[in-house]
Amino acid sequence: xxxxxxxxxxxxxxxxxxxxxxxxxxxxxxxxxxxxxxxxxxxxxxxxxxxxxxxxxxxxxxxxxxxxxxxxxxxxxxxxxxxxxxxxxxxxxxxxxxxxxxxxxxxxxxxxxxxxxxxxxxxxxxxxxxxxxxxxxxxxxxxxxxxxxxxxxxxxxxxxxxxxxxxxxxxxxxxxxxxxxxxxxxxxxxxxxxxxxxxxxxxxxxxxxxxxxxxxxxxxxxxxxxxxxxxxxxxxxxxxxxxxxxxxxxxxxxxxxxxxxxxxxxxxxxxxxxxxxxxxxxxxxxxxxxxxxxxxxxxxxxxxxxxxxxxxxxxxxxxxxxxxxxxxxxxxxxxxxxxxxxxxxxxxxxxxxxxxxxxxxxxxxxxxxxxxxxxxxxxxxxxxxxxxxxxxxxxxxxxxxxxxxxxxxxxxxxxxxxxxxxxxxxxxxxxxxxxxxxxxxxxxxxxxxxxxxxxxxxxxxxxxxxxxxxxxxxxxxxxxxxxxxxxxxxxxxxxxxxxxxxxxxxxxxxxxxxxxxxxxxxxxxxxxxxxxxxxxxxxxxxxxxxxxxxxxxxxxxxxxxxxxxxxxxxxxxxxxxxxxxxxxxx
Amino acid sequence: xxxxxxxxxxxxxxxxxxxxxxxxxxxxxxxxxxxxxxxxxxxxxxxxxxxxxxxxxxxxxxxxxxxxxxxxxxxxxxxxxxxxxxxxxxxxxxxxxxxxxxxxxxxxxxxxxxxxxxxxxxxxxxxxxxxxxxxxxxxxxxxxxxxxxxxxxxxxxxxxxxxxxxxxxxxxxxxxxxxxxxxxxxxxxxxxxxxxxxxxxxxxxxxxxxxxxxxxxxxxxxxxxxxxxxxxxxxxxxxxxxxxxxxxxxxxxxxxxxxxxxxxxxxxxxxxxxxxxxxxxxxxxxxxxx
Numbered sequence: 001x002x003x004x005x006x007x008x009x010x011x012x013x014x015x016x017x018x019x020x021x022x023x024x025x026x027x028x029x030x031x032x033x034x035x036x037x038x039x040x041x042x043x044x045x046x047x048x049x050x051x052x053x054x055x056x057x058x059x060x061x062x063x064x065x066x067x068x069x070x071x072x073x074x075x076x077x078x079x080x081x082x083x084x085x086x087x088x089x090x091x092x093x094x095x096x097x098x099x100x101x102x103x104x105x106x107x108x109x110x111x112x113x114x115x116x117x118x119x120x121x122x123x124x125x126x127x128x129x130x131x132x133x134x135x136x137x138x139x140x141x142x143x144x145x146x147x148x149x150x151x152x153x154x155x156x157x158x159x160x161x162x163x164x165x166x167x168x169x170x171x172x173x174x175x176x177x178x179x180x181x182x183x184x185x186x187x188x189x190x191x192x193x194x195x196x197x198x199x200x201x202x203x204x205x206x207x208x209x210x211x212x213x214x215x216x217x218x219x220x221x222x223x224x225x226x227x228x229x230x231x232x233x234x235x236x237x238x239x240x241x242x243x244x245x246x247x248x249x250x251x252x253x254x255x256x257x258x259x260x261x262x263x264x265x266x267x268x269x270x271x272x273x274x275x276x277x278x279x280x281x282x283x284x285x286x287x288x289x290x291x292x293x294x295x296x297x298x299x300x301x302x303x304x305x306x307x308x309x310x311x312x313x314x315x316x317x318x319x320x321x322x323x324x325x326x327x328x329x330x331x332x333x334x335x336x337x338x339x340x341x342x343x344x345x346x347x348x349x350x351x352x353x354x355x356x357x358x359x360x361x362x363x364x365x366x367x368x369x370x371x372x373x374x375x376x377x378x379x380x381x382x383x384x385x386x387x388x389x390x391x392x393x394x395x396x397x398x399x400x401x402x403x404x405x406x407x408x409x410x411x412x413x414x415x416x417x418x419x420x421x422x423x424x425x426x427x428x429x430x431x432x433x434x435x436x437x438x439x440x441x442x443x444x445x446x447x448x449x450x451x452x453x454x455x456x457x458x459x460x461x462x463x464x465x466x467x468x469x470x471x472x473x474x475x476x477x478x479x480x481x482x483x484x485x486x487x488x489x490x491x492x493x494x495x496x497x498x499x500x501x502x503x504x505x506x507x508x509x510x511x512x513x514x515x516x517x518x519x520x521x522x523x524x525x526x527x528x529x530x531x532x533x534x535x536x537x538x539x540x541x542x543x544x545x546x547x548x549x550x551x552x553x554x555x556x557x558x559x560x561x562x563x564x565x566x567x568x569x570x571x572x573x574x575x576x577x578x579x580x581x582x583x584x585x586x
Numbered sequence: 587x588x589x590x591x592x593x594x595x596x597x598x599x600x601x602x603x604x605x606x607x608x609x610x611x612x613x614x615x616x617x618x619x620x621x622x623x624x625x626x627x628x629x630x631x632x633x634x635x636x637x638x639x640x641x642x643x644x645x646x647x648x649x650x651x652x653x654x655x656x657x658x659x660x661x662x663x664x665x666x667x668x669x670x671x672x673x674x675x676x677x678x679x680x681x682x683x684x685x686x687x688x689x690x691x692x693x694x695x696x697x698x699x700x701x702x703x704x705x706x707x708x709x710x711x712x713x714x715x716x717x718x719x720x721x722x723x724x725x726x727x728x729x730x731x732x733x734x735x736x737x738x739x740x741x742x743x744x745x746x747x748x749x750x751x752x753x754x755x756x757x758x759x760x761x762x763x764x765x766x767x768x769x770x771x772x773x774x775x776x777x778x779x780x781x782x783x784x785x786x787x788x789x790x791x792x793x794x795x796x797x798x799x800x801x802x803x804x805x806x807x808x809x810x811x812x813x814x815x816x817x818x819x820x821x822x823x824x825x826x827x828x829x830x831x832x833x834x835x836x837x838x839x840x841x842x843x844x845x846x847x848x849x850x851x852x853x854x855x856x857x858x859x860x861x862x863x864x865x866x867x868x869x870x871x872x873x874x875x876x
Contacts, residue, residue: 344595344626344627345626345627345643347626347646348632350692351638351642352639389632391595391627393596393598393599393627407599431631431635432631432816433631434784434786435784435819436785438786438824439784439823439824441785441788441827491681511778511794512794515794515797549634549786550783552778552780552782552783552794553738553782554777554778555739555741555742555743556776556777558742558743559741559742559743559744569743575634576634576636579634579636
């Protein structure tokens with residue numbers, strides 16, 4: 001009764017959860033791609049897209065992806081053999097257990113009329129499948145906690161997933177072992193399946209089971225007479241062996257029975273088998289009910305992602321389907337860390353510790369973001385920086401084992417996230433990290449395109465008003481010797497600015513200056529003026545010049561300085577100082 | 587001759603024709619290339635706001651090359667500039683090197699300051715040499731006017747880059763001339779392409795690009811020749827944008843130097859990724875002398 005009720009409850013939660021999760025693929029908007037479509041339009045487009053594939057030549061790449069990517073998981077193998085072994089063991093072990101063992105009434109019995117769970121090959125197969133899963137879980141733990149694959153971070157969901165799978169399988173093995181050793185279990189079977197009324201014969205059978213089947217009896221103990229065992233064997237042969245293969249064939253359970261041998265009688269008294277039975281099926285039901293909300297849902301979402309990846313193309317697919325796919329992809333991510341391992345800017349994470357630099361962590365953030373969860377200003381700042389600290393090298397997309405087109409995801413979310421201003425300044429939009437957005441300007445909403453750079457300048461202007469308003473009135477300040485000293489002593493900077501005698505060569509050759517009729521209107525201070533301002537310790541001027549952020553770093557100025565002032569390097573240094581001051585002041 | 591090939595971030599993602607053509611050409615010249623998968627961004631885009639972390643990016647790459655006992659060959663001039671500057675700083679400053687090594691040690695890496703960083707063009711001209719290249723040529727261009735674009739970070743700062751005379755360079759012109767193409771003289775030859783401002787200040791970036799394109803066109807160029815993914819993206823993808831927005835009518839396609847050289851070596855255009863350009867390059871076949 002309890003079993004049935006909890007099973008149906010778990011199934012109901014699973015069904016509702018699955019419907020809910022799939023619904024979110026059509027309702028959630030990830031970045032700019034999803035903006036203009038309603039859920040109904042997206043569902044309609046999905047149906048059209050799926051039929052369009054199924055009844056066209058594109059069904060061939062679809063089947064190919066199903067076999068190579070979903071069933072053989074070769075994308076994992078390509079990146080990491082050990083991980084592939086791990087995943088294949090868990091995946092196939094679990095799937096086979098599910099169909100043969102959990103669904104025995106509906107599947108195995110129908111396929112094999114002579115099926116008994118205690119009969120070989122089913123008896124030993126169950127153990128083999130379970131052992132596959134446990135071995136896979138062992139590799140998972142080894143990779144995460146001993147091998148420590150670089151930048152593979154572990155979150156609560158990763159731990160839950162490992163724990164739930166481990167509990168299901170280990171409780172199963174313990175249950176099997178306890179049942180093998182249990183005297184109650186033995187007597188129940190004798191009552192149910194045999195017709196032994198002779199006390200001596202019963203003891204003989206019992207002895208036979210104690211000797212070779214791991215049963216622990218309160219009545220008999222090894223060693224036994226050969227004669228008694230022979231008698232026991234005859235009874236066994238008559239009543240038991242027809243539907244019970246030797247316990248040794250279920251080798252893991254048998255080992256567990258042997259290991260628990262000394263405690264078997266005590267365990268039997270406290271009904272150990274029943275307790276483990278509840279633990280086992282409840283763990284399964286909890287896993288089932290929670291599946292749609294957990295990482296385990298990737299068995300569906302990642303498969304769909306891989307299939308979509310085989311037939312979709314950002315250039316030709318319906319835009320509504322791309323929006324849907326991006327919502328699906330957030331669920332498809334398994335937090336495996338492959339992208340973070342291969343990320344081109346991962347050094348920034350190692351140096352500065354912002355996990356939002358890593359693509360795998362960004363996806364985790366995006367899940368919460370797309371679900372509309374409110375986020376702290378600190379979390380927003382971390383992601384705003386992380387989302388911009390990306391060279392768009394596409395390596396994450398190339399290596400993703402579940403075929404997530406991360407590069408499209410980044411393009412889609414970068415603008416709305418970078419356009420937010422709270423949480424403190426992010427100055428990266430004023431760097432060449434902006435190249436990719438510039439190249440894709442036509443794919444981004446025009447109204448917010450300049451927002452990230454403008455936000456950065458506005459943040460800068462709170463400390464250095466000139467950067468936004470070249471005519472801004474700034475208070476007269478005396479020479480800031482500290483500023484000068486700081487600039488002169490930076491190991492990555494250059495103290496050569498002191499040699500400047502304002503000949504203006506740098507300004508004359510500057511292509512930025514030459515691009516404007518009245519350059520000071522736009523760039524504020526000209527390069528030679530910046531050098532002199534620094535020489536005079538005028539921090540507001542030197543750090544506030546818009547010129548800093550219009551500098552191409554073409555090194556013409558530095559090359560043409562007759563005094564050996566490393567003008568471009570000094571400009572780099574000033575930009576760094578301004579960025580540091582603004583970040584510290586926020 | 588063997589190098590660790592440093593592709594950087596733009597080439598694999600956006601300028602694959604550069605990788606294709608460079609590998610094809612270098613294979614003909616019997617240069618061996620090793621790919622180091624752990625190479626990361628050179629650090630260039632981070633220099634504006636955080637030079638220190640940018641240096642760690644570069645040092646990580648230098649240390650990986652050192653581990654393989656190889657010098658680095660870059661295709662990108664911005665990678666070239668950043669890595670070479672970092673190598674220079676780390677060779678000169680032991681204290682800085684110790685600081686960097688403390689960081690690298692987390693990944694069991696170390697940098698001693700001896701890795702050389704070279705750009706494709708200097709490998710072609712200095713390490714291989716005009717004579718050796720000539721031996722591999724099978725075709726020659728005729729009446730093809732090329733505007734050789736040098737690119738900033740190969741030339742400057744010249745004390746570190748040691749690439750060519752920064753004021754009157756001739757290296758790229760000589761390499762172009764090898765193919766039979768004619769170098770035109772144009773006043774903006776040594777100027778920046780504008781790419782570093784793309785996405786930051788598009789107006790400024792396009793002003794610079796428009797000026798360069800018009801200048802080369804007026805000087806009689808049929809194509810630009812470049813050897814940097816940033817420049818190529820600017821002259822190719824951004825030029826297309828500019829045309830769509832009415833900001834340029836120069837219609838001056840840009841060809842990557844290894845594509846030009848590859849054609850002169852008789853390598854088919856498909857193997858050089860000629861069709862991967864946004865702007866059509868197919869007209870260049872008309873200039874190959876029969």
